[in-house]
Amino acid sequence: xxxxxxIQSAIAQGLLWAVLTLGVYLxxxxxxxxxxxxxxxxxxxxxVSVVLMNGGVHPLxxxxxxxxxxxxxxxxxxxxxxxxxIPDILAGILTMISLYSINIRIMSGKATVTxxxxxxxxxxxxxxxxxxxxxxxxIVTGAIFCLIIVxxxxxxxxxEVGCSIRATGDNAKMARAVGVxxxxxxxxxxxxxxxxxxxxxxxxxxxxxxxxxVNMGQGTIVIGLASIxxxxxxxVRDEMNFALKMFSVVAGAVIYRxxxxxxxxxxxxxxxxxxxxxxxxxxxxLALPVVKQKMALRAKRRAxxxxxxxxxx
Amino acid sequence: xxxxxxxxxxFNPGTVNEKLVLDNVSLLVNEGDFxxxxxxxxxxxxTLLNAIAGSVDLDAGSIELNxxxxxxxxxxxxxxxxxxxxxxxxxxxxxxxxxxENLSLAYRRTKRPTLRWALSSDDDEMYIEKLEKLxxxxxxxxxxxxxxxxxxxxxxxxxxxxxxxxxxxLLLDEHTAALDPKTAKTVxxxxxxxxxxxxxxxxMVTHNMRNAIDYGNRLIMMHEGRIILDIxxxxxxxxSVAALMEMFERSSGEDFASDSALLGK
Ligand SMILES: Nc1ncnc2c1ncn2[C@@H]1O[C@H](COP(=O)(O)OP(=O)(O)O)[C@@H](O)[C@H]1O
Ligand SMILES: [Mg+2]
Numbered sequence: 001x002x003x004x005x006x007i008q009s010a011i012a013q014g015l016l017w018a019v020l021t022l023g024v025y026l027x028x029x030x031x032x033x034x035x036x037x038x039x040x041x042x043x044x045x046x047x048v049s050v051v052l053m054n055g056g057v058h059p060l061x062x063x064x065x066x067x068x069x070x071x072x073x074x075x076x077x078x079x080x081x082x083x084x085x086i087p088d089i090l091a092g093i094l095t096m097i098s099l100y101s102i103n104i105r106i107m108s109g110k111a112t113v114t115x116x117x118x119x120x121x122x123x124x125x126x127x128x129x130x131x132x133x134x135x136x137x138x139i140v141t142g143a144i145f146c147l148i149i150v151x152x153x154x155x156x157x158x159x160e161v162g163c164s165i166r167a168t169g170d171n172a173k174m175a176r177a178v179g180v181x182x183x184x185x186x187x188x189x190x191x192x193x194x195x196x197x198x199x200x201x202x203x204x205x206x207x208x209x210x211x212x213x214v215n216m217g218q219g220t221i222v223i224g225l226a227s228i229x230x231x232x233x234x235x236v237r238d239e240m241n242f243a244l245k246m247f248s249v250v251a252g253a254v255i256y257r258x259x260x261x262x263x264x265x266x267x268x269x270x271x272x273x274x275x276x277x278x279x280x281x282x283x284x285x286l287a288l289p290v291v292k293q294k295m296a297l298r299a300k301r302r303a304x305x306x307x308x309x310x311x312x313x
Numbered sequence: 314x315x316x317x318x319x320x321x322x323x324f325n326p327g328t329v330n331e332k333l334v335l336d337n338v339s340l341l342v343n344e345g346d347f348x349x350x351x352x353x354x355x356x357x358x359x360t361l362l363n364a365i366a367g368s369v370d371l372d373a374g375s376i377e378l379n380x381x382x383x384x385x386x387x388x389x390x391x392x393x394x395x396x397x398x399x400x401x402x403x404x405x406x407x408x409x410x411x412x413x414e415n416l417s418l419a420y421r422r423t424k425r426p427t428l429r430w431a432l433s434s435d436d437d438e439m440y441i442e443k444l445e446k447l448x449x450x451x452x453x454x455x456x457x458x459x460x461x462x463x464x465x466x467x468x469x470x471x472x473x474x475x476x477x478x479x480x481x482x483l484l485l486d487e488h489t490a491a492l493d494p495k496t497a498k499t500v501x502x503x504x505x506x507x508x509x510x511x512x513x514x515x516x517m518v519t520h521n522m523r524n525a526i527d528y529g530n531r532l533i534m535m536h537e538g539r540i541i542l543d544i545x546x547x548x549x550x551x552x553s554v555a556a557l558m559e560m561f562e563r564s565s566g567e568d569f570a571s572d573s574a575l576l577g578k
Contacts, residue, residue, distance in 0.1 A: 163410070
């Protein structure tokens with residue numbers, strides 16, 4: 001059954017996962033780079049911050065450390081791609097695979113490390129009245145993070161450096177011809193994106209899972225893409241400014257979680273089917289424009305044939 | 314002044330596709346020279362321009378621009394002082410960005426990008442004034458995405474972007490070949506106008522002999538990776554297409570009829 005709690009929980013999850021979605025949006029949409037490295041930097045952010053927090057480090061400091069590690073991971077993917085000319089997908093996979101081993105090292109050989117200390121969740125929760133539901137705490141935290149991130153990114157991508165990154169994604173040849181160091185911009189964008197994705201891993205570990213899991217990164221790129229596509233189909237218009245586009249993507253992430261939560265109330269659907277459903281949805285969404293284009297072309301050809309036939313008659 | 318000394322380039326060396334594309338090319342281009350470059354398909358014209366701009370690595374030779382050796386510089390560094398317009402109108406502009414954003418990228422090409430807000434309206438007036446001079450009605454459309462413009466408009470915008478900061482060298486590679494004849498003429502006249510007003514040192518590749526004769530103060534012809542003709546001043550002004558064809562046959566030892574690519578439209 002779908003209850004108010006189901007929806008609240010879904011919104012909370014959506015807003016936290018939106019941080020990851022925004023990171024994926026930067027690489028996939030702004031730069032045009034399919035970065036599978038995010039499946040490694042997501043658990044990396046969780047692992048680093050959970051281990052630090054359990055060791056007594058302040059949650060905010062732990063989050064900053066997670067972002068720094070994500071940034072390094074992004075830089076490695078970027079260097080593999082720009083300096084060594086490894087195709088984007090493969091460069092990301094190499095980073096992702098390495099991070100699997102590294103994350104297990106960080107977690108001292110364990111597949112799960114449970115949080116056993118103060119977290120951002122308990123700190124933020126302490127600011128609310130005693131009996132506030134934990135969903136509300138998550139929703140408020142997620143919303144604040146999304147607001148700050150969208151604000152910062154909106155400003156950043158309107159600066160000269162930000163314009164250079166956008167130009168690199170839009171037309172790299174033009175960017176080079178006006179003196180933009182496209183390699184540097186690619187690395188920079190991956191650094192920003194992966195640090196956000198590591199932050200997302202840290203938030204999800206604290207607010208959702210209560211632990212860092214070595215496998216929690218699996219499928220994150222597809223989840224990110226699905227959220228982006230939902231946001232774009234429902235809300236994005238061409239003339240929107242960058243901030244509104246990012247808010248649309250955040251909304252997409254929330255709607256994705258709500259849809260999933262509702263779907264899970266169906267008795268015949270198993271939780272493990274979700275990845276299949278998400279992947280199929282993304283595949284359809286990506287295929288749709290191509291199919292549309294082909295159909296339009298065919299209709300045009302048919303009309304032309306008909307006209308030729310009429311002319312003959 | 315641009316000094317090219319013994320430039321050589323072979324593509325795919327040591328394979329069946331080995332091709333010598335620049336064969337010991339040397340050329341001296343004076344400050345303010347407007348050189349039109351012609352030659353049959355595959356003669357090496359684009360490769361020559363790419364080598365100067367740094368998007369093709371040379372096997373040998375040196376390139377000196379205004380006293381400094383640039384042949385080891387990365388292409389993005391050279392782009393700070395070399396303006397380029399390509400044949401494909403889609404190449405020179407970012408379609409998903411505003412006219413203003415494209416212009417501001419080009420305007421700041423000589424400096425490292427900073428964290429300054431790039432979308433401010435500080436430079437709008439200057440952009441509008443420059444766009445007005447194109448006479449294509451783009452001045453009122455600073456916030457239009459470039460992808461919505463026609464090929465001719467995009468090519469004119471690229472030209473403006475290549476010259477908005479006075480470049481030390483302007484490289485035009487068949488930049489009107491993909492446009493319809495009327496638009497091509499407009500863009501070509503615009504180019505000549507900008508080149509003359511700013512006294513820009515220019516290499517302009519064209520497939521059209523008539524244009525090569527009409528524009529610029531100097532004409533070079535390439536064939537199989539070498540410069541086989543170099544005419545300037547009064548002699549160039551008196552040149553006719555027929556005379557040029559005859560010179561081509563004499564210098565290359567080939568029949569012109571077999572080289573329809575050179576005829577142009
Ligand atoms: N990147 C490349 N790799 C291999 N061969 C190339 C490359 N670029 C150009 N060529 C070859 O070099 C020759 C000269 O090309 P180009 O300089 O484009 O000629 P033009 O501009 O005078 O028509 C052509 O035969 C072309 O096929
Ligand atoms: Mg060419």
